[in-house]
Structure formats: structure tokens, C-alpha cells
Amino acid sequence: MSHGALVGTWEQRLRTRGKSPRDAHSGMCVRVDPALSVRAAVARQARRAFPVDGLQALHERGTSALHVPVALGGTGGSVPELLAVTIAVARRDPSLALTVGMQVWSAAVFAAGSEETRGWLADLVLSGASPCLAVSEADHGAELLATSTVVADGRLTGEKWPIGRTVDAPVALVLARDGDRRGPRGLSLWAAPLRDEERGPRERTTGFRSAWLAGLTFRDRALPDTARVGEPGGGLELVLRLFQLTRVLVVGIGLGAADLALRTATRFAEERRLYGAPLIELPAVGRRLARAFHQLRRATLVTASAARCAHTRPEELGHASLVAKIVAGEASLRVTEAAAEVVGARALMEDGPLAALAMARRDVLAVPVFDGSSAVCLTSLAARMPALLASPADPDPTRIVGDLPPRERLPALAASPVDGALEAVDDDARVRLAERHREVLADGVRRDPRLLDLAAAWCALHADALARRAGLVEDDEAALHELRSWVAGDLPLAGETW
Numbered sequence: 281m282s283h284g285a286l287v288g289t290w291e292q293r294l295r296t297r298g299k300s301p302r303d304a305h306s307g308m309c310v311r312v313d314p315a316l317s318v319r320a321a322v323a324r325q326a327r328r329a330f331p332v333d334g335l336q337a338l339h340e341r342g343t344s345a346l347h348v349p350v351a352l353g354g355t356g357g358s359v360p361e362l363l364a365v366t367i368a369v370a371r372r373d374p375s376l377a378l379t380v381g382m383q384v385w386s387a388a389v390f391a392a393g394s395e396e397t398r399g400w401l402a403d404l405v406l407s408g409a410s411p412c413l414a415v416s417e418a419d420h421g422a423e424l425l426a427t428s429t430v431v432a433d434g435r436l437t438g439e440k441w442p443i444g445r446t447v448d449a450p451v452a453l454v455l456a457r458d459g460d461r462r463g464p465r466g467l468s469l470w471a472a473p474l475r476d477e478e479r480g481p482r483e484r485t486t487g488f489r490s491a492w493l494a495g496l497t498f499r500d501r502a503l504p505d506t507a508r509v510g511e512p513g514g515g516l517e518l519v520l521r522l523f524q525l526t527r528v529l530v531v532g533i534g535l536g537a538a539d540l541a542l543r544t545a546t547r548f549a550e551e552r553r554l555y556g557a558p559l560i561e562l563p564a565v566g567r568r569l570a571r572a573f574h575q576l577r578r579a580t581l582v583t584a585s586a587a588r589c590a591h592t593r594p595e596e597l598g599h600a601s602l603v604a605k606i607v608a609g610e611a612s613l614r615v616t617e618a619a620a621e622v623v624g625a626r627a628l629m630e631d632g633p634l635a636a637l638a639m640a641r642r643d644v645l646a647v648p649v650f651d652g653s654s655a656v657c658l659t660s661l662a663a664r665m666p667a668l669l670a671s672p673a674d675p676d677p678t679r680i681v682g683d684l685p686p687r688e689r690l691p692a693l694a695a696s697p698v699d700g701a702l703e704a705v706d707d708d709a710r711v712r713l714a715e716r717h718r719e720v721l722a723d724g725v726r727r728d729p730r731l732l733d734l735a736a737a738w739c740a741l742h743a744d745a746l747a748r749r750a751g752l753v754e755d756d757e758a759a760l761h762e763l764r765s766w767v768a769g770d771l772p773l774a775g776e777t778w
């Protein structure tokens with residue numbers, strides 16, 4: 281599966297602006313919507329302008345409806361489709377992809393909310409609005425069990441930070457402690473309509489400059505019992521299930537940013553001439569780009585496979601989404617750095633024709649940080665290793681993960697070679713890794729860091745297995761040829777970058 285094939289239809293939809301008498305052959309005018317162009321993205325981030333125009337353009341193309349189940353009036357998009365939208369948007373504007381992607385938080389309500397809450401949230405999302413998710417707290421970061429925001433006697437008190445899209449979200453989904461209850465069953469999720477005085481000032485961020493990050497402060501405000509989403513005490517589980525799904529989409533932002541950087545660098549290397557020939561013909565440059573392209577395709581494969589898991593093998597989603605976050609988060613950083621290296625001094629310039637590269641570089645840095653940082657994901661994966669390394673003939677693979685995505689009913693998808701990474705892992709390599717794992721455990725070191733190396737090695741096996749199934753082989757010459765055709769065929773988009 282190629283990168284282009286995954287993004288496919290959505291890429292076209294973002295480019296097309298409707299019928300035009302000028303193109304009698306197709307009846308369509310293939311022009312980038314100004315609000316969805318790379319140029320607009322660069323201009324917005326220079327002004328730190330919240331992407332109101334981009335959000336509207338996406339809403340008009342049906343992206344909001346994808347998040348709402350068909351039974352509630354939406355189009356119930358598949359997870360691969362949500363990933364395709366994320367990549368298609370992020371390869372123009374990662375800040376816009378982050379901002380529009382917040383609509384996915386509504387999945388928690390559609391999975392576990394009351395009929396009434398589901399109904400009004402569906403109307404809200406269908407109108408183009410988005411809830412924000414208020415889970416993080418400045419003092420507690422990734423340690424969700426330490427959450428100090430509380431709902432006691434029907435009143436919500438606490439501070440959340442940093443939270444995305446607080447500027448226009450009409451409602452926040454807030455993770456809060458139930459009175460003085462402790463432990464994993466002591467937290468619930470609440471849908472709290474937001475008041476203006478609860479929205480804190482915007483943070484100035486180095487990346488995602490046109491997105492909006494801020495704090496929320498709740499001071500003893502009344503919340504009816506009907507505002508609780510799901511079971512009392514079920515908030516942590518709901519949020520962790522939600523992250524399985526959103527992790528895959530977050531990774532899509534990284535892939536899109538890396539794609540933007542790589543296209544920008546490749547076009548630069550085609551056009552710049554040194555020593556009497558295009559830069560791309562220098563072996564060091566061509567090889568760097570080819571390997572980055574291979575890495576991007578491999579990471580896309582792992583992510584696409586994880587997205588499909590939500591439908592085809594939901595019991596594997598927990599594991600597959602962790603692997604995707606680790607592999608593709610890291611690959612996005614590396615591809616973007618390779619692109620910058622190829623461009624040279626101009627990669628540092630904030631203004632001018634290569635500003636898109638500087639934007640992608642800044643934005644991609646934050647991708648491994650949220651919805652479970654890469655370090656958090658690696659730690660979680662290390663804890664799952666004993667089950668993952670068990671024999672593939674294990675009679676109960678669901679105990680490996682046993683989590684279901686927080687979406688109502690997921691449309692069935694036809695089988696694909698990128699399904700079933702677990703069973704595709706090379707048996708001999710799995711046995712060798714299992715032996716090594718037993719040896720490390722036998723040393724009895726508490727929190728042994730070598731377990732993280734073994735989890736990383738597992739990620740490589742998983743990615744290798746998928747690459748084998750999809751017939752993706754590392755071949756510099758072939759990759760460079762394909763990269764050049766890909767970028768050349770992308771003229772309508774790349775052409776308006778500079």
C-alpha cells in the first residue's frame with residue numbers, strides 16, 4: 281500500500297473546488313482551496329492565527345460528519361478514513377490537522393454517553409464544532425491516577441492544562457475524581473458545557489503555532505449527574521480506550537508533517553543545481569532522500585495497519601496503536617530531519633519558499649509528546665511483552681490486549697495484507713526475543729531499562745512483518761525513482777507551496 285493510496289480520495293476532495301467550465305474534460309476544477317493550501321498554513325502560523333477558515337473548508341467537505349455515527353445523522357467514518365483525512369490535512373497544515381482532529385474526542389460520548397448527551401453532542405459536531413478533552417493537569421502530566429480535579433456533591437473544581445481547542449469548544453470532556461475516591465475506579469468523565477470565564481489565556485508555543493493550547497479552570501461549578509459520561513468510576517478506562525484510537529490519528533499528523541517536509545526537500549533538490557547537475561543526483565543526497573522515503577512508507581504501513589485493527593482485529597488495537605505511536609512518531613522525526621539536512625542552510629529560514637519545511641520541523645517535534653508520549657507507550661508495551669512473546673498458538677490472544685475501541689459499531693473492512701501483524705511476526709525472531717526477555721527478567725532488576733530495548737526490538741519485528749506482507753523492500757534506487765515520480769505527480773499541491 282503506498283502512501284498516496286491511503287490518503288487517496290481525501291487528498292482529491294481537499295484539492296477540488298467544484299465544477300468549472302474551464303475544464304470540459306473532467307468537469308472539475310482541480311485547484312487547492314485557498315484555506316487548505318500550504319501557503320495559507322504558513323501565513324496562519326506566522327500570524328499565530330487560529331485556522332477558522334481551514335476548519336470551515338474541511339467542515340464543508342464532510343469531515344465533521346465522519347465522526348458521528350450514522351444512527352445519529354453522521355456518516356460514521358472508518359478509522360482508516362479518519363487517518364486518511366488526518367494525513368491529507370497534515371501534509372498541508374499540521375496545526376489544522378491537530379485542531380480539526382479534536383472532534384474525535386466525541387467518540388467517548390458516542391460509545392458510553394446517555395442517549396440525551398449523545399444526541400446533543402452529535403448535533404454539535406455535525407454543525408462543525410468540537411468538544412475539547414480536559415484530562416491533563418500541570419502538576420500530574422501523564423500520571424492520570426494522580427488527577428486532582430474533583431466532582432464532589434455535584435460540583436466540579438480543578439484546573440486542566442494544557443488543553444487543545446479551548447478557544448471555540450462549547451463543551452469539555454473532563455476527567456475528574458469522584459469525591460474522595462482513590463484508585464483506577466475513582467475517576468469519571470464528565471461533559472461540562474464551557475463558560476468563557478473558565479477558559480485560560482492562550483500559550484505561545486514553538487510548534488503548532490496556529491493551534492490553540494490553554495488551561496481551563498473550574499471553580500465549584502454545578503454539574504448534574506446526567507453530565508457523567510459512562511459508568512461512575514469508569515472515566516480512566518474510557519480515556520485509555522479513547523487514546524488507543526486517537527494515538528493512531530496523532531501519528532497521522534506526524535506522517536503528514538514528514539510528508540510535507542520530504543516533498544519540500546525533494547523539490548528543492550530537483551531544482552537546485554550544484555556542480556552542473558541537480559542536487560538530487562549527488563549520491564549522498566539521493567540516498568538520504570530515498571531512505572527517508574522508505575522510512576515514511578514503512579511507518580505509514582504500520583499506522584495504516586493499526587487503524588485497520590479497530591475494525592478487523594479490535595483485540596489487537598491496544599498493542600498495534602502503541603507500536604504505531606513508537607515507530608511512526610520516531611520515523612516522522614527522522615524523515616523531517618533528513619529533509620532539513622538535504623536542504624541545508626535554508627531549512628533554518630522562517631520566511632521564504634522553504635517556510636513550510638520550518639513549520640513541519642517545529643510541529644513534528646510535539647507529535648511524540650501527547651496521547652501517551654513515546655516513552656509512556658514504550659513502557660506500556662514493555663508491560664505487555666510477556667503476552668506478546670507467548671506462542672502464536674496461544675489459545676486466547678484477546679488476553680494480550682482485550683480492549684475495544686470506544687466507537688459504537690465499526691463498519692467492516694475487506695481483508696488486506698497489512699492485517700494480522702501479530703501472527704506475521706517471524707517465529708524464530710520471536711523465540712530469540714522471548715529467550716532474551718526471560719534472561720532479563722531472571723536478573724530480577726526492578727524497572728530494568730533493558731525491557732524497554734526489548735519492547736523497541738518488538739516494534740522492529742512488527743514493522744518488518746508488515747513490510748514483508750506488503751512487499752515493501754528497502755532498495756535505494758527504486759525508492760528514489762518512486763519518490764521523484766510521487767513528488768512530480770503532486771504538482772498541483774507542491775506547485776503552490778512556493
Ligand SMILES: Cc1cc2nc3c(=O)[nH]c(=O)nc-3n(C[C@H](O)[C@H](O)[C@H](O)COP(=O)(O)OP(=O)(O)OC[C@H]3O[C@@H](n4cnc5c(N)ncnc54)[C@H](O)[C@@H]3O)c2cc1C
Pocket residue numbers: 412413414415416417418420421422423441442443444445488493646649650651652653654655656659
Ligand atoms: C500540542 C499538544 C496538545 C495537547 N492537547 C491536550 C488536550 O487536548 N487535552 C489534554 O488533556 N492534554 C493535552 N496535551 C497534554 C499532553 O497530553 C501532555 O503532554 C501529557 O499529559 C503529559 O504531560 P507532560 O507533558 O506534563 O509530561 P509529564 O507527564 O510530566 O512527563 C515528563 C516526561 O516523563 C516521561 N514520562 C511520564 N510518565 C512516564 C511513564 N509512565 N513511562 C515513561 N516515561 C514517562 C514523559 O515521556 C516525558 O518525557 C497536549 C499536549 C500537547 C503538546
